[in-house]
């Protein structure tokens with residue numbers, strides 16, 4: 001959201017508070033009587049709302065919580081992207097891997113606010129100022145078709161836009177989300193639009209589309225469409241919806257949106273964009289009871305009786321009513337009735353205290369192998385429950401032989417399966433990463449997968465039960481549940497992995513001269529007794545020694561590291577290399593990467609074992625480098641490819657180590673934002689420079705006041721947005737960190753004004769003779785070719801005259817910015833501030849960026 005940058009100002013000292021323990025976040029936060037009562041109310045409520053915005057963290061969580069938890073409606077958030085272009089405050093994952101983390105963070109958030117989650121195929125390619133760049137990169141029709149598809153599938157009565165579709169939204173992707181939502185509102189109802197979808201879904205006309213209160217007062221041009229009492233307290237859950245929103249947003253660990261609850265009420269307001277007007281409430285004039293469906297009246301009456309008869313200590317007493325409603329509900333053909341039928345079966349299971357799960361013996365399996373799965377069913381109530389049948393479906397289909405069986409009170413019944421994993425079973429890649437993306441859009445061939453937040457399970461249990469004489473059906477994914485000594489109970493999805501994984505150390509290898517380099521490739525076995533050959537495929541002109549190597553690995557989980565020598569051609573060029581293992585006749589050209597954080601289930605992906613080989617002349621005149629890690633980046637390994645001796649500095653190195661043994665010290669991205677020990681040792685680093693060292697500071701999240709903003713009036717925020725900021729601000733105890741980064745003052749403001757988001761933006765040299773452009777590499781405009789995502793971010797806005805600038809760049813139609821790189825002599829040494837995005841360019845193997853950075857390292 002536009003708030004991201006504002007929020008970022010509050011990150012450094014913001015207290016991360018989570019009422020829910022990390023491991024607990026994997027479970028349903030509301031269980032027992034809370035959950036049953038919510039489910040009973042939800043059965044009787046047929047309203048549906050869909051919120052649409054661009055990124056994970058754009059959503060108005062309090063609005064989702066209000067409609068899902070307070071009004072018991074179906075509520076969902078369609079985030080056009082998975083947030084791949086955002087920052088990562090918890091690790092070094094970027095791009096698709098960050099998108100994977102943020103997907104899971106959203107799913108964890110949805111467990112708290114009770115809403116569902118969808119995405120389109122669009123990839124967040126980073127900050128952009130314009131909607132035209134956004135729609136050109138995504139393809140207007142392609143992403144519109146995804147939004148239409150989600151609307152036709154989810155069938156919302158009301159669509160809520162998070163943004164206005166005007167430049168007031170800031171980020172071009174924010175603007176695009178509202179523009180596409182407005183168009184999709186009409187297109188979804190029109191059978192002539194995207195007719196290929198009508199094989200699976202019907203056209204759908206939502207009653208109205210509204211816009212949530214905006215950050216500017218511009219919304220007043222639209223008629224008001226009602227309010228929602230999002231500050232109201234829910235005594236059953238023990239939280240107000242705004243409190244739930246804070247807890248939910250605090251799941252976005254990677255974005256540092258952890259926040260504190262604050263007492264206080266308040267409402268959220270909306271304006272009408274299109275459709276039927278409403279005055280008080282978003283659902284004015286919409287029948288959200290069972291009466292809206294033919295034959296629904298009788299169902300509604302029975303469910304009303306069930307809610308009135310509900311006793312928290314005896315939920316089984318409402319089962320007779322629920323089973324009475326079931327055949328009536330099953331007879332209604334409307335898709336909404338089918339969804340409600342599944343909810344009804346889950347509610348009956350809840351009221352019977354039914355325990356049901358399908359446990360795999362391990363979390364991973366390989367194609368062609370056998371896997372033990374045990375389904376466990378237990379009735380924890382006095383209701384009469386019989387397990388009629390149990391079958392697994394997905395990559396293997398088969399029924400259990402032992403049922404039917406009557407379930408005795410509190411007696412677990414186990415049903416065992418031996419699953420034969422097909423030899424040609426694909427690996428469990430997240431579905432949107434199974435094929436390479438087409439530009440900034442994921443490739444998804446199966447229309448049924450488009451929109452889904454997560455990959456469907458490879459295997460699921462379908463159990464047919466009879467409860468008090470009525471059949472119900474319950475479906476559970478096959479998972480692996482285990483105890484972690486620190487975190488307690490955890491679950492992982494069952495995944496299919498290759499027999500061996502071929503892992504490389506990076507995605508690009510630089511050859512700064514013609515000398516051969518040794519490349520390490522590790523082969524990790526996922527089965528016992530894995531044996532085969534590993535080879536590296538390189539194009540003509542490159543030489544590999546040896547061509548292939550055999551391996552034998554005895555135990556699953558062990559790995560073997562193999563070394564190959566690669567000799568580059570003399571001419572400057574780039575090439576693609578793939579590492580391929582052959583095991584039992586099957587070629588495996590993929591690695592395995594597990595992304596594991598306490599607040600989300602572990603995620604596994606299979607990156608192709610591909611490396612970009614870059615032969616490019618890069619000279620560097622230093623050897624010993626100290627590196628201060630910040631919030632996580634891959635720069636140390638990238639710098640080692642220049643043949644440098646890189647030492648990562650620990651807190652004690654900073655406090656008392658001998659810094660003078662390093663010719664140059666490099667500060668990692670956002671290190672000043674996250675490391676108190678670094679801020680505390682700033683005088684030692686300045687002393688180091690004074691005595692002759694070179695100190696390079698990469699980008700830090702800006703938090704200084706904008707010295708050029710005096711003429712800009714403060715934006716007019718509606719009260720609920722002001723409250724949200726106050727919520728995220730936490731205690732006001734943090735002085736800005738970016739006012740004291742160097743030996744002389746300069747300021748790095750928050751916000752998005754001082755950055756260059758277009759990666760092709762021209763770069764000019766205000767001081768052509770700057771040594772940073774001449775030695776040891778002569779820099780030319782060609783060195784700015786092939787950059788990825790952006791030029792840089794959080795440039796300095798104003799600086800002391802001691803500093804010299806080096807480069808100037810700007811986004812289209814914006815003024816030139818020279819604050820992206822500043823340098824000065826200080827004592828006998830040199831200080832450099834550079835917020836060009838080296839942390840993206842070097843790991844991506846951008847040769848020109850290597851040359852530019854080598855000059856900074858070699859400054860003298």
Ligand SMILES: [Zn+2]
Pocket residue numbers: 001002004054055057058171174
């Ligand atoms: Zn956003």
